[in-house]
Amino acid sequence: MPHEQYQACIDACTRCAQACRHCAASCLQEHDVQKMTDCIRLDLDCAGICELSVAYMSRGSEHSRQLCTLCAQICEGCAEECARHQAQHCQQCAQACRDCAQACRQMAA
Amino acid sequence: MPHEQYQACIDACTRCAQACRHCAASCLQEHDVQKMTDCIRLDLDCAGICELSVAYMSRGSEHSRQLCTLCAQICEGCAEECARHQAQHCQQCAQACRDCAQACRQMAA
Amino acid sequence: MPHEQYQACIDACTRCAQACRHCAASCLQEHDVQKMTDCIRLDLDCAGICELSVAYMSRGSEHSRQLCTLCAQICEGCAEECARHQAQHCQQCAQACRDCAQACRQMAA
Amino acid sequence: MPHEQYQACIDACTRCAQACRHCAASCLQEHDVQKMTDCIRLDLDCAGICELSVAYMSRGSEHSRQLCTLCAQICEGCAEECARHQAQHCQQCAQACRDCAQACRQMAA
Numbered sequence: 162m163p164h165e166q167y168q169a170c171i172d173a174c175t176r177c178a179q180a181c182r183h184c185a186a187s188c189l190q191e192h193d194v195q196k197m198t199d200c201i202r203l204d205l206d207c208a209g210i211c212e213l214s215v216a217y218m219s220r221g222s223e224h225s226r227q228l229c230t231l232c233a234q235i236c237e238g239c240a241e242e243c244a245r246h247q248a249q250h251c252q253q254c255a256q257a258c259r260d261c262a263q264a265c266r267q268m269a270a
Numbered sequence: 271m272p273h274e275q276y277q278a279c280i281d282a283c284t285r286c287a288q289a290c291r292h293c294a295a296s297c298l299q300e301h302d303v304q305k306m307t308d309c310i311r312l313d314l315d316c317a318g319i320c321e322l323s324v325a326y327m328s329r330g331s332e333h334s335r336q337l338c339t340l341c342a343q344i345c346e347g348c349a350e351e352c353a354r355h356q357a358q359h360c361q362q363c364a365q366a367c368r369d370c371a372q373a374c375r376q377m378a379a
Numbered sequence: 380m381p382h383e384q385y386q387a388c389i390d391a392c393t394r395c396a397q398a399c400r401h402c403a404a405s406c407l408q409e410h411d412v413q414k415m416t417d418c419i420r421l422d423l424d425c426a427g428i429c430e431l432s433v434a435y436m437s438r439g440s441e442h443s444r445q446l447c448t449l450c451a452q453i454c455e456g457c458a459e460e461c462a463r464h465q466a467q468h469c470q471q472c473a474q475a476c477r478d479c480a481q482a483c484r485q486m487a488a
Numbered sequence: 489m490p491h492e493q494y495q496a497c498i499d500a501c502t503r504c505a506q507a508c509r510h511c512a513a514s515c516l517q518e519h520d521v522q523k524m525t526d527c528i529r530l531d532l533d534c535a536g537i538c539e540l541s542v543a544y545m546s547r548g549s550e551h552s553r554q555l556c557t558l559c560a561q562i563c564e565g566c567a568e569e570c571a572r573h574q575a576q577h578c579q580q581c582a583q584a585c586r587d588c589a590q591a592c593r594q595m596a597a
Contacts, residue, residue: 175284182328185423189416198407201419205403206544206551208328212321213540217533219291219317224533224562231558235551294532298525307516310528314512315435315442322431326424333424333453340449344442393502400546426546430539437509437535 167218170229173257173264174218177236178211180250180257184243187250200242200251207239207258214265226269233265276327279338282366282373283320283327286345289359289366290317293352296359309351309360316348316367323374335378342374385436388447391475391482392436395454396429398468398475402461405468418460418469425457425476432483444487451483494545497556500584500591501545504563505538507577507584511570514577527569527578534566534585541592553596560592 185204188197210232217225240258243251294313297306319341326334349367352360403422406415432450435443458476461469512531515524541559544552567585570578 171288175288179280179284179324179328182325183330186329186331186420189419194412194416198412201407202404202547202549205423205547206549208325209540209543210551210555212325213536215288216291216317216321216536219288220295220529220532221292222295222529222533224565227558227561228537231554234554238551295529298528303521303525307521310516311438311440311513314438314532315440318431318434319442319446322427325427329420329423331420331424333456336449336452337428340445343445347442389506393506397498397502397542397546400543401548404547404549426543430543433506434509434535434539437506438513439510440513 167221167225167268170264170268171215171218173261174211174214174229174232177257177261178208178215180254181205181208181211181239184250184254187248191248197246200246203235203239203242204254207235210235211261218268229265230269233262233269236262236265276330276334276377279373279377280324280327282370283323283338283341286366286370287317287320287324289363290314290320290348293359293363296357300357306355309355312344312348312351313363316344319344320370327377338374339378342371342378345371345374385439385443385486388482388486389433389436391479392429392432392447392450395475395479396426396433398472399423399426399429399457402468402472405466409466415464418464421453421457421460422472425453428453429479436486447483448487451480451487454480454483494548494552494595497591497595498542498545500588501538501541501556501559504584504588505535505542507581508532508535508538508566511577511581514575518575524573527573530562530566530569531581534562537562538588545595556592557596560589560596563589563592 181204185201188201191197214228214232217228236258240255243255290313294310297310300306323337323341326337345367349364352364399422403419406419409415428450432446435446454476458473461473508531512528515528518524537559541555544555563585567582570582
């Protein structure tokens with residue numbers, strides 16, 4: 162059954178979307194917001210495609226693999242930017258993005 | 271921190287959205303789709319507002335309580351319809367909707 | 380037919396969601412991002428509920444009125460914040476939010 | 489400015505998402521739902537990626553081209569299925585999907 166087959170990837174995308182939403186909101190509360198703007202931008206892209214990937218996989222969509230392939234790329238870009246910042250929300254988000262990218266690549270393989 | 275304070279409700283909404291997406295897709299594969307159309311319709315409404323509630327709470331949005339109050343109502347309507355059907359995906363979805371409604375009401379209280 | 384009956388409100392919500400997404404991204408490019416953070420936060424809430432309202436109305440959902448009632452409130456809060464800023468994207472977003480709030484209130488009446 | 493540069497594609501994706509949401513809901517009200525299930529499934533995939541594409545382009549996201557390339561493929565699959573059905577909502581949806589695919593390909597070029 163598609164839903165169960167995809168569960169590890171659904172869980173990784175779910176965690177990543179939440180980490181990105183939280184990171185974007187926390188970046189907006191940082192003292193020096195100016196240097197967090199790329200992080201916020203990439204967080205928004207990443208959260209959006211992770212949420213859509215969860216919706217596709219939960220339906221067992223035939224397009225899940227294609228979407229997760231792109232999701233992995235966007236997660237990797239977000240992870241790279243988040244990893245540059247010392248804030249805990251950025252470091253946690255970078256890890257969630259890396260885990261999600263890996264889960265998406267495995268799912269799409 | 272809003273994100274953590276909301277975590278139980280985020281988790282319930284996440285599970286409910288996935289259950290609704292899966293239930294809608296599974297209803298479309300039922301032998302007698304005709305009698306599942308109300309269930310599919312309500313699943314789509316419920317999944318959408320649960321996903322938005324997760325996004326709001328993950329950001330620690332000031333509107334989370336208002337949105338979760340409405341989310342609880344929509345979950346209850348979906349639970350009622352799903353509970354009428356014997357299929358496992360409907361019964362599981364009904365339970366996820368009831369759990370989510372309760373978590374949303376507690377969060378909004 | 381619900382889709383056509385709701386078309387004016389669908390159009391207003393569509394314009395508002397785009398204006399909010401654009402305003403949030405433009406705020407991130409402002410010289411003084413620090414003073415735009417409330418605007419960005421409210422833009423994200425507003426865009427999300429406008430998009431969900433469009434999805435509900437496009438399906439002719441029975442929950443459209445309830446969702447649009449809440450959408451109107453969130454649009455009004457966003458309009459108030461955006462109106463405080465002189466940037467063109469903020470002024471345009473404030474107007475789109477006011478128009479959307481009005482369309483949502485008329486639809487829900 | 490990205491938002492304006494993308495406007496034709498934003499508009500095509502917006503119309504396509506609405507047509508798909510409406511088509512899915514109308515398919516559920518057809519006398520013979522059983523033969524519309526592929527159409528409903530593809531409508532849901534297509535609406536979701538069109539909505540995300542609008543969000544990306546409205547923010548002027550650097551990932552807009554990649555997402556629109558995939559969006560075009562999913563639109564073409566949905567157009568092909570919708571075109572098989574005589575119902576007006578399917579024929580209109582097929583046209584909206586073809587227009588959107590073309591706009592996405594031009595944008596991504």
